[in-house]
Amino acid sequence: MERLDGEVIAIDFSTGKYFSFQGPAADLMWLLQSEVPRESWFEVVQEAFKSLATLEEFTAQVEAFISELKSLGLVEQTDWLTGNPTALPEDYERGAWESPQIMVEDDLADLLVIDPIHDTGEDGWPEIKQG
Numbered sequence: 001m002e003r004l005d006g007e008v009i010a011i012d013f014s015t016g017k018y019f020s021f022q023g024p025a026a027d028l029m030w031l032l033q034s035e036v037p038r039e040s041w042f043e044v045v046q047e048a049f050k051s052l053a054t055l056e057e058f059t060a061q062v063e064a065f066i067s068e069l070k071s072l073g074l075v076e077q078t079d080w081l082t083g084n085p086t087a088l089p090e091d092y093e094r095g096a097w098e099s100p101q102i103m104v105e106d107d108l109a110d111l112l113v114i115d116p117i118h119d120t121g122e123d124g125w126p127e128i129k130q131g
Helices: 024-033 038-048 055-071
Strands: 002-004 007-012 017-022 103-105
Touching (some): 007 024, 017 024, 024 038, 024 055, 038 055
Antiparallel strands (some): 002 007
16 A cells, blocks of 8 residues: 555555545545544544534444445454544645545456566466466
């Protein structure tokens, strides 16, 4: 997972899928990666966005986002978080809050699942193992 200019890209090398998170979704991924406890998210996000959903709407959107991340295998449940609430990165201009979205792509899957070090044989690279 890498963040650049307000966008997070994550790659699952076992499936070849890659995921793009922009705007609010990228900020929630930053909070996850920074291990900020979820009960602090609303306060942190509230300071960064011009308009924000109510706490109830925000919580429902975050729960749906986390649920989708879990179903995609991108996050796991944990009971310990050590991060401190802090301001979001200032790497893009924020507008109004929007429900966080995950963009899933698999157009490079065949290339991303190839292991160039271990899948090289006498015939060169890439040598794709069958079945």
